[in-house]
Amino acid sequence: MTISTALDALSQLLGQRLSRSKPDLDQHAASESYYPPAPPDAVAYPDTTEEVARLLAICTEHGCPVTGWGAGTSLEGQAQAFSGGVVVDFRHMNKVLEINAEDMDVRVQPGCTREELNTELRTTGLFFPVDPGANATLGGMAMTRASGTTAVRYGTMRDNVLGCQVVLADGRVIRTGTRARKSSAGYDLTGLMVGSEGTLGLVTELTLRLHGQPEAVTAAVCAFPDMHGAVQAVIETIQMGVPMARIEFVDAAMARIFNAASGATMPEVPHLMVEFHGSDAGVREQAETFGQIVADHGASGFDWATRPEDRTKLWEMRHRAHWSTLAGAPGKRALVTDICVPISALARAVEDTAADIADSPVNGPILGHVGDGNFHAILLFDPDDPAELDAVKALSHRMAERALALGGTCTGEHGIGIGKRAYMQAEHGDGWQVMAALKAALDPHNILNPGKLVPQAG
Template sequence: MTIPAALDALDQVLGQRLSRSKPDLDQHAASETWFAAAPPDAVAYPQDTDEVSALMAICAQHDCPVIGWGAGTSLEGQAQAFSGGVVVDFRHMDKVLEINAEDMDVRVQPGITREALNTELRATGLFFPVDPGANASLGGMAMTRASGTTAVRYGTMRDNVLGMEVVLADGRVIRTGTRARKSSAGYDLTGLMVGSEGTLGLVTELTLRLQGQPEAITAAVCAFPDMGAAVGAVIEVIQTGLPMARIEFVDAAMARIFNAASGADMPETPHLMVEFHGSAGGVQEQAKAFGDIVRDHGATGFDWATRPEDRNRLWEMRHRAHWSTLASAPGKRALVTDICVPISALAQAVEETAADIAASPVTGPILGHVGDGNFHAILLFDPADAEELATVKDLSHRMATRALAMGGTCTGEHGIGVGKLGYMQAEHGEAWAVMGALKAALDPGNILNPGKLVPQGG
C-alpha cells in the first residue's frame, strides 16, 4: 500500500478538491453512533464521473483504500476510514439530471439528499417515498439499502432503484438496469450494488422510481396501556391488509423523551403513530377501520392530524428520536440496534427485548417501523465506562441472535459495516463466502471500503 504516492497523483487530478486539512479529516472521521473516530488520509471532492473514474484508477494502481461518503449518517461505521486512505465526498455531485414525469422516474447524482430531491419534484405532482428519517444522500441510501417510516407501503431502496451508474475498483464505468419497469436480461447488477455499502463500486448516478402525491393524507397518534397491546394491534392491522403509509411504535420511555424534547403531551405509555395516503374518502375509511381494530386492543387518546403542519410536526418529532434521546442524557453515546423479524414473531421479540433492557443497568427506549417487523433500541452508555459499553454490546448481541432464531435478520435497514460483521456467518452461512468471492472478483485489491460487510480478506 502506497497511500502517499496515490495522494500525490490525485493532487494532479483534483487540485484543491483533494484536502488533507485536519478539519476536513476530522469531519470525515466520526460516526453518528458509538464507533471511535477514524480519520482518512485525505478527502476527495469529485465533480463528475470522469473524476471518480480517474481517482479509482489511481487508487487501484497504488493499493490505496477508497471509502464513499454521502451525508455521513450511516450507523454501523460504513463510511469511516478504519484502514486509512481516501474518503470520496459526493457533495458536489448533487444534481437532478432528468425528470421523466410521464414515466414516474428521475435520474440523479448520488450526493443529492432525499429532501432536496423532493423539493425539486414539487411542481411535478410526484415524490420520492423512501424516508429513513435523516436527510441522507440518495447514493448513501442506495448503498445501505435504506428504508424507514414509509417502507410498509412504498418499499425500501431495493424496490425504488431502477438503475445505476457505478465506477468499479479499476476505474471502469458501468451502467446497471434500465428505465423499463422489468427486465429478464442477465444478472441483476442493480440489485447486487444496492446494499453493497461501497465495497463493489462507487455509485455516480441513480435512476429512481417516483410516486404520485396522494390526494389526501391523514395521520394519528394513539396510546396503549402496555407494550403487548400496542404490538398486538400492529399485528392485527397488518394481517387485515389495511393499506397504511406509515405505522410506527414508540415505548413509554420514548414518549417521555418526546414530551421533553418537543413539548408534546403524550401519556407516558406505548404509542402507535400512523399515516394513511389516498383519496379523501379512502383515507377516512382506512382511518375508521384502523380505529376500530386498535380500540379492541385498548387504544385511547386518538390525536388526528390532517393539516400538513400538524403532520410535519408529528413526523419531525419521530425523525428526531435519536438526537432527542441523546439530548435526554448529556454525555452519553448510543449504540442503535436494528433487528427485523417476521410479523408473527414481533410481539415476542419486542417484549423479550424490553425485559432484557429493564433487567440491565442501562436505559434504552424502543421504537421502530413495526409495520414491516423492524424495530430499534437506542442503548445509552457512558463512553468512559467500559462496563456500560460491554453491557450495551451484550444487549445488542442478544437482540441480533434473538432475531436470527426467529427467522429474521440482524439488520433491517442500517446495514452491516463493521458493527454487524459478527452475525453474517450465522445469518447467511455459505452465502457469505459467495459475497466474499464476488467482492474479490470485482475488487481483487480489496481497496473499496475494506474491512466492511464481507469476510475479512474477501
C-alpha cells in the same frame, strides 16, 4: 505502492479538491454511532464520473483504500476510513439530472439528498417516498439499502432504485438496469449494488422510481395501556391488509422523551403513530378500520393530525428520536439496534427485548417501523465507562441472536459496516463466502471500503 504515492497522483488530478487539512479529515472521521474516530489520509471532492473513474484507477494502481461518503449519517461505521486512504465525498455531485414525470422516474447524482430531490419534484405531482429520517444522500441510502417510516407502503431503496451508474475498482464505468419497470436480461446487477456499502464500486448516478403525491393524507397518535396491546394491534392491522403509509411504535420511555424534547403531551405509555395516504374516501375508510382494530386492543386518546403543519410536527418529532434521546442524557452516547423479524414474531421480539433492557444496568427506549417488523432500541451508555459499553454491546448481541432465531435479520435498514459483520455467517451461511467471492472478483486488490460487510480479506 503506497498511499502517499497515490495521494500525489490524486493531487495532480483534483488540485485543491483533494484535501489533507485537519478540519476536513476530522469532519470525515466520525459517524452517528459509537465507533471511535478514524480520519482518512485525504478527502477527495470529485465533480464528474470521469474524475471518479480516474481516481479509482489511480488508487487501484497504488493499493490505496477508498471509502465513499454521502452525509455521514450511517450507523454501522460504513463511511469511516478505518484502513486510512481516501474518502470520496460526493457533495459536488448533487444534481437532479433528469425528471421523467410521465414515466414516474428521475435520474440523480449520489450527493443529492432526499429532501433536495423532493423540493425539485414539488411541481410535478410526484415524490420520492423513502424516508430514513435523516436527510441522507440518495447515494448513501442506496448503498445501505435504507428504508424508514414509509417502507411499509412504498418499499425500501431496493424497491425504488431502477438502475445506477457505477465506477468499479479498476476505473471501469458500468450502467445497471434500465428505465423499464421489469427485465429478464441477466443478473440483477442493480440489486447487487444496492446494499453493497461501497465495497463493489462507487455509484455516480441513480435512476429512481417516483410515486404520485396522495390526494389525501391524515395521521394520528394513539395510546395503549401496555406494549403487548400496541404490538398486537400492528400485527392485526397488517394481516387485515389495511394499506398504512406509516405505522410506528414508541414505548413509554420514548413518549417521555418526546414530551421533554418537543413539548408534546403524550401519556407516558406505549403509542402507535400512523399515517394514511389515498383518496378522501379511501383514507376515511382506512382510518375507521384501523380505529376499530386498535380499540379492540385497548387504544385510547386518538390525536388526529389532518393539517400539513401538524403532520410535519408529528413526524419531525419521530425522526428526531435519536437526537432527542441523546439530548436528554448529557454525556451519553448511543448504540442503536436494528433488528427485523417476521410480523408473526414481532410481539415476542419486542417484549423479550424490553424485558432484557429492564434487567440490564442501562436505559434504552424502543421504537421502530413495526409495520414491516423492524424496530430499534437506542441503548445509552457512558463512553468513559467500559462496563456500560460492554452492557449495551451484550444487549445488542442478544437482540441480533433473537432476531435470527425467529427467522429474521440482524439489520433491517442500517446495514452491516463493521458493527454487524459478526452475524453474517449465522444469517447467510455459505452465502457470506459467495459475497466475498464477488468482492474479490470486482475488487481483487480490496481497496473499496476494506474491512466492511464481507469476511476480512486474507
